[in-house]
Amino acid sequence: xxxxxxxxxxxxxxEIESVFDDLAALxxxxxxxxxYLYEGSVAYEKEYLKxxxxxxxxxxxxxxxxxxxxxxxxxxxLTDETDEVKKPxxxxxxxxxxxFYFGESILLHEYRxxxxxxxxxxxxxxxxxxxxxYSLTCFCSVDRADNHPAKPTDYRPNDLFWIKRGYQKxxxxxxxxxxxxxxxxxxxxxxxxxWVRELQGL
Numbered sequence: 001x002x003x004x005x006x007x008x009x010x011x012x013x014x015e016i017e018s019v020f021d022d023l024a025a026l027x028x029x030x031x032x033x034x035x036y037l038y039e040g041s042v043a044y045e046k047e048y049l050k051x052x053x054x055x056x057x058x059x060x061x062x063x064x065x066x067x068x069x070x071x072x073x074x075x076x077x078l079t080d081e082t083d084e085v086k087k088p089x090x091x092x093x094x095x096x097x098x099x100f101y102f103g104e105s106i107l108l109h110e111y112r113x114x115x116x117x118x119x120x121x122x123x124x125x126x127x128x129x130x131x132x133x134y135s136l137t138c139f140c141s142v143d144r145a146d147n148h149p150a151k152p153t154d155y156r157p158n159d160l161f162w163i164k165r166g167y168q169k170x171x172x173x174x175x176x177x178x179x180x181x182x183x184x185x186x187x188x189x190x191x192x193x194x195w196v197r198e199l200q201g202l
Contacts, residue, residue: 017053022069055080073120074103100128102139
């Protein structure tokens with residue numbers, strides 16, 4: 001795969017709704033894999049993604065190969081996120097109005113290794129800094145057991161990549177999100193742990 005064959009788009013606020021179908025399909029494809037094991041539906045995804053189109057300061061950066069979205073990343077003011085995402089920061093006494101939340105950072109397997117993961121962080125951090133009113137960025141990741149039966153033998157978590165980007169894992173900041181795992185009949189709660197970085201110096 002050649003990077004020069006790819007095209008990029010940026011959208012904010014209500015503009016993001018125009019690519020809901022593409023983004024929903026990509027999220028379902030990528031989150032199907034461990035550690036998320038997400039059994040998603042386009043209808044559910046499009047309903048969830050409305051938080052981005054309803055936030056005037058939300059941002060999407062996406063990668064296309066032809067007319068197919070092959071990678072995407074999003075961010076949004078934490079104040080515009082769901083209650084379960086805001087709760088750990090509210091409980092910790094943080095000023096959520098100073099925090100920008102980074103959503104998904106997803107890329108199909110065959111497009112990895114091209115530096116797009118770094119590009120995703122660059123784009124989101126640049127967007128968050130453009131407001132002058134945010135001091136912290138954060139994102140969360142699912143915390144699966146090391147002995148999970150679906151864990152591939154060659155699985156490597158993204159922790160080292162995130163640390164190199166300057167993010168620190170904060171075990172005290174925990175949320176729980178509910179979704180349907182592949183092969184299950186009922187949704188179950190998953191532990192989500194947050195990673196944070198100060199915006200100064202970025």
